[in-house]
Amino acid sequence: MQAGRVHRVHGDLMALARRRTGSRHAGLFDYGNALRQEWRTRTEAGPAGPALARADHPNYLGSLAVVRSLVDGYIALLIARAGGTVPHVACEAEMRRLAGIFAGEDPEFAPIGGWNSREQLGETAIRRVPLDPSVIQAASLDAVLQETFAAIGLAALRILRAAERYDIGADAALGRLSTLAERTAALLVGAADSQPSSETVLAVVADLPDLAA
Numbered sequence: 001m002q003a004g005r006v007h008r009v010h011g012d013l014m015a016l017a018r019r020r021t022g023s024r025h026a027g028l029f030d031y032g033n034a035l036r037q038e039w040r041t042r043t044e045a046g047p048a049g050p051a052l053a054r055a056d057h058p059n060y061l062g063s064l065a066v067v068r069s070l071v072d073g074y075i076a077l078l079i080a081r082a083g084g085t086v087p088h089v090a091c092e093a094e095m096r097r098l099a100g101i102f103a104g105e106d107p108e109f110a111p112i113g114g115w116n117s118r119e120q121l122g123e124t125a126i127r128r129v130p131l132d133p134s135v136i137q138a139a140s141l142d143a144v145l146q147e148t149f150a151a152i153g154l155a156a157l158r159i160l161r162a163a164e165r166y167d168i169g170a171d172a173a174l175g176r177l178s179t180l181a182e183r184t185a186a187l188l189v190g191a192a193d194s195q196p197s198s199e200t201v202l203a204v205v206a207d208l209p210d211l212a213a
Contacts, residue, residue, distance in 0.1 A: 061102065061189070062112040068185045074098060074149065075156050075181055082160040091153060099145035102188055115190050117141060128192045129201045152184055155205045162208045179204045 059066055077094055080086045097106075102121065104111040115121055118141040125148045126133050136144055156177060163173035183201045186192045192201075 059109040060112075061109055061116060064185060064189055066109075067188050068181065070098060070101065071181045071184045071188070074152070075177055078153055078156040079160065079177075082157060082164075095146060095149040095153060098149050099142050102145050103140075103142040105142065112190065118144070121145075121188070121190070124190070124192060125187060128187050148187075151202060152180065154211065155180055155202055158205045158208050158211055161211055165209075167208065176204050 061067060074094055077086060077091055081088060081091050100106050101109050102116060104116045122141045122144040125131060125144055126136065129148055129151050131147050131151065136147055159173050159176045162168045163170055180201065183199065183204065186195065187201060
């Protein structure tokens, strides 16, 4: 991936997002900028990711607003990585942090009763991402969710790579990133099964080249 073209496409996406006044795209990409600034001040603070949930609402994982803020923040971090402004380890750390949150291991977030369990959220993630059940069938919920966020991260990078290679336009890339975030949030709050079975999380990138292509 050529650094100059990555930075140019990243800039195009940011500029396009800002023109969408009042849309959630603008907030997502503005947050991406904030994350880059935050990372510069946290390089000595260890692997913990920045706090993504706002202080003005409870951190209930049944709240779509709470979950969407976490998902949008992760995607914004991936965009910053594609732009070369945060290191790969930042995305890995955030992937692990999010897996722990949705596995019910972070006391700052309140899980949804029995939903945030291996039997419910874990099995739904395997089916709706989808993940290869033969690889993670015996894995813990935390491990399943790490695989989930890794798959989502690769999907976001495939969208950005497609825009960088001009396979799709910046507007189409924004639309796909928004759909990816929407489907991911629906999965995490337990609403994915209300959507058609064809609308898996990764279906949004099914027609795009793999990163290795």
